[in-house]
Each structure stands twice: as structure tokens, then as C-alpha cells.
Amino acid sequence: MRVEKQPAYILHQRAFRDTSQILEVFTKDYGRLSIMSRGSRAQKSRLRSILQPFRALELGWSGRGEMPTLISAEPAAQSVAFLQGKSLACALYVNELVMYLIHKHDVHESLFSQYHQTVNRLFETQKLEFELRHFELSLLDHLGVLVDLSLDAVTGKRLKESSKYYFHIERGLCEFDYSFEPEKIPVLTGSSLLAISENRLDQPEVLKDAKKLMRYLINYSLAGKPLKSRELFR
Amino acid sequence: MSPLLQQMIEAFRCLPGVGPKSAQRMVFHLLERNRDGALKLSELLKKGVEEIGHCRQCRTFSEHDECQHCSDLSRDNSLLCVVESPVDVLAIDQATGFRGKYFVLMGHLSPLDGIGPAELGLDLLEQRFITGHIKEVILATNPTVEGEATAHYISEMAEEQGIEASRIAHGVPLGGELEFIDGGTLAHAFSGRKLI
Numbered sequence: 001m002r003v004e005k006q007p008a009y010i011l012h013q014r015a016f017r018d019t020s021q022i023l024e025v026f027t028k029d030y031g032r033l034s035i036m037s038r039g040s041r042a043q044k045s046r047l048r049s050i051l052q053p054f055r056a057l058e059l060g061w062s063g064r065g066e067m068p069t070l071i072s073a074e075p076a077a078q079s080v081a082f083l084q085g086k087s088l089a090c091a092l093y094v095n096e097l098v099m100y101l102i103h104k105h106d107v108h109e110s111l112f113s114q115y116h117q118t119v120n121r122l123f124e125t126q127k128l129e130f131e132l133r134h135f136e137l138s139l140l141d142h143l144g145v146l147v148d149l150s151l152d153a154v155t156g157k158r159l160k161e162s163s164k165y166y167f168h169i170e171r172g173l174c175e176f177d178y179s180f181e182p183e184k185i186p187v188l189t190g191s192s193l194l195a196i197s198e199n200r201l202d203q204p205e206v207l208k209d210a211k212k213l214m215r216y217l218i219n220y221s222l223a224g225k226p227l228k229s230r231e232l233f234r
Numbered sequence: 235m236s237p238l239l240q241q242m243i244e245a246f247r248c249l250p251g252v253g254p255k256s257a258q259r260m261v262f263h264l265l266e267r268n269r270d271g272a273l274k275l276s277e278l279l280k281k282g283v284e285e286i287g288h289c290r291q292c293r294t295f296s297e298h299d300e301c302q303h304c305s306d307l308s309r310d311n312s313l314l315c316v317v318e319s320p321v322d323v324l325a326i327d328q329a330t331g332f333r334g335k336y337f338v339l340m341g342h343l344s345p346l347d348g349i350g351p352a353e354l355g356l357d358l359l360e361q362r363f364i365t366g367h368i369k370e371v372i373l374a375t376n377p378t379v380e381g382e383a384t385a386h387y388i389s390e391m392a393e394e395q396g397i398e399a400s401r402i403a404h405g406v407p408l409g410g411e412l413e414f415i416d417g418g419t420l421a422h423a424f425s426g427r428k429l430i
Contacts, residue, residue: 012346018251024346049416053379075417083379085386092383096345228345231352232383234390 037070093229147172149197159190312369
């Protein structure tokens with residue numbers, strides 16, 4: 001199989017032998033995959049500066065089996081100076097999510113465009129949390145973990161703004177009655193949940209509730225695997 | 235081929251850039267022409283690997299408790315240069331005439347490789363920040379995504395202790411021509427331009 005000019009991002013690279021590396025990439029039409037890149041770590045390789053994470057690339061590869069070989073790599077857009085500071089830590093977090101939660105070879109075209117958007121916005125914005133929550137929502141939606149956040153799972157009706165709800169992994173949103181205390185399960189207001197379901201994340205309290213919910217669902221999806229990038233935030 | 239010879243060739247392949255052919259050449263060279271050299275090499279290899287550890291202060295390689303740099307009293311204690319590996323110490327020392335002290339991270343932060351602040355032993359660096367009377371920390375990690383993330387994390391640690399942090403500049407190589415420089419480097423050099 002030969003693929004050319006495929007929009008892609010590098011999520012991670014590992015050294016292989018003396019001058020080669022194994023690239024973990026996220027692509028538009030082929031999902032996540034590993035590609036062997038021969039000679040790209042050599043002192044004089046032109047590819048060294050191109051094969052960087054968070055840079056929009058067009059990659060070509062060929063070969064059957066688990067690990068095809070890279071045959072071409074070009075920057076897809078005018079190159080941007082790379083991410084720095086907190087934005088970079090956020091971007092590394094996004095990469096960790098994609099690496100751990102997206103299965104190899106599952107195609108997620110719209111998630112790829114969301115990834116592209118998120119990475120580029122992280123460059124420009126101060127509202128890092130806002131961008132991260134958007135990406136997480138989209139990711140969880142693709143994973144099928146997210147239910148309709150505007151509906152009460154028990155009654156099937158629209159949530160009441162003033163009521164409180166908790167997220168039951170199998171059932172969905174259930175109204176929170178005060179007779180028991182859920183352990184480590186976030187309890188959120190109907191108004192927050194409705195705002196999240198409509199992608200209105202501007203209000204600080206909605207953003208905070210979204211973070212609680214996302215964290216809970218992501219931890220559930222990771223099934224105990226720790227995210228190292230969280231430690232980068234002091 | 236005799237088994238011992240085979241084993242020797244196999245052993246040489248642990249060196250970087252040495253494949254089966256070069257390993258064979260090295261072994262035959264030593265046996266045919268330079269047996270003394272081979273003995274010396276084997277003795278020093280054993281001695282070095284057994285005795286060389288990490289400096290207690292900066293963690294670079296040293297057979298003593300403290301390395302030459304750290305025990306050198308003429309060096310400025312208030313300047314601390316943070317690098318990723320012991321080779322970087324040599325590179326900076328030879329190129330810049332830097333007269334401060336070093337701290338060698340022995341790696342960089344890389345979440346996907348499972349390396350966070352704890353794995354990198356940044357608590358040791360933090361202790362140094364607290365007790366070391368440091369005025370400026372110079373972040374000379376590599377210009378990669380991981381190096382940049384590491385520099386940022388350490389700069390925040392420094393800020394908490396009221397220590398000034400600076401990052402080495404990235405830009406076009408001396409004697410280079412703009413035309414042949416890759417876009418990323420050029421963009422970085424352009425956005426980091428200086429007033430003259």
C-alpha cells in the first residue's frame with residue numbers, strides 16, 4: 001500500500017537504531033499509526049526539523065503490515081514557531097489523550113480536524129482550559145462515552161436547570177437525590193450540563209463543571225492508566 | 235569461527251554505529267595488531283564502569299563525589315546552567331567560556347515516555363534552588379518539544395523561588411545562508427529577533 005500527501009501530525013517519536021526513528025502519527029484518513037522513518041535522525045537529515053510534534057505535515061508512506069516506511073514528509077502549512085510554556089504542556093496533554101484513547105487504525109476524520117484546530121488555537125489563545133474542554137468533549141464523543149448531556153436518563157426528558165445530576169457510566173445522567181453520597185462521582189447542576197451539551201463553555205462555573213465531568217470520564221476511559229502530562233502543571 | 239571470537243564480535247556491537255561488519259573489523263584489528271591496546275581498553279572499561287558514578291551536586295559523570303566543575307571554587311555559584319546530558323556540559327564549556335555551575339538532568343520531561351518531574355529527579359534541583367543562593371538559572375535544554383517543556387517547567391520552579399530564569403536563543407547557524415535554512419528554524423529566529 002502506498003499513501004501520499006496524507007495530512008498528519010506526529011504525536012510521539014522514538015529513536016530506533018542509530019539514525020532511524022519510529023513515529024507515532026495521527027492522520028486524517030488512516031487514524032493513528034506507527035511509521036518507520038529511516039535515516040531521519042542522521043546529522044544531515046533534512047527531515048529532522050520537519051518531523052516535529054504539533055506541526056501540520058503531509059506524510060507519504062508505503063509498505064504492508066504493522067509498520068510502513070516513511071517515504072515523504074513536507075510541512076503542510078506555513079511553519080509556525082513552536083509552542084511554548086503552558087500551551088505546550090496543554091498540547092502534550094492532548095497528545096497523551098490521543099495516544100492512549102484512540103485505537104490504532106480507527107479512522108476519526110472529524111476528530112483529526114478538531115485536533116488540528118485545538119493545536120493551532122493553543123498557540124494563540126489565553127483560554128487554554130476552554131480549548132482543552134472542547135477537545136475532550138469531541139474526543140469522548142468519538143469514543144462513545146458521552147451520552148446526550150441534555151437528557152435525564154431515567155425520565156428521558158430535558159434536564160431541569162435547577163436540579164442536580166450525577167453521571168452514571170452505564171445509564172447516563174440521573175437526578176441526584178440526597179439520600180446517598182456518590183463516591184468520586186461528580187454532581188453537576190442541570191444548567192451547567194445543558195450549557196456543556198450546547199457547547200457553551202464561556203462561563204467560568206460551566207468550565208469548572210465541564211472539567212470535573214471530563215476528568216471523571218477520561219479517567220474512566222483510561223482504566224487506571226495515569227496521565228503524566230498532568231504533572232507538568234505546577 | 236571460534237565461539238570466543240564470535241562472542242567478542244557480538245560484544246562490540248553494543249557500541250553505537252557498530253554493525254556486524256565493523257565489529258568484526260575491530261576485533262580482528264585488536265587481535266592481529268594491537269593486543270596491548272586491547273588489554274588497556276578492557277582494563278579501563280572495567281575500571282571506568284565500576285568507578286564512574288554521578289556527581290552529588292550536578293549529576294554529571296564523575297568518579298569522585300563531586301565533579302571538577304562543582305568543586306572548582308573559582309566558578310560562580312550564583313549562575314546555574316541546566317542541560318540535558320553530560321555531553322552538553324562539555325559542549326558549553328568548550329564553546330562559551332561560561333564560568334558558572336551546571337546541573338545535568340540526564341534526560342527531559344516526556345509524558346508519553348512516562349517521564350515526569352519525579353522521574354527526572356527535579357526535586358533535587360528544587361532543593362538546589364532553595365539552598366543554593368542562585369541568582370540566575372540558564373536553561374540550555376535542547377530545542378525540541380520535550381526540551382522546551384522541561385525548560386518551562388524549571389522556569390516555573392525558579393520563579394517560585396524568586397530566581398531569574400533565562401533560555402538560550404534559537405536561531406540561524408553562523409555562516410549559514412537563509413535560503414537553505416529550514417522553515418521552522420527561520421520562523422523561530424524571526425520571531426525571536428533582537429533590537430540592535
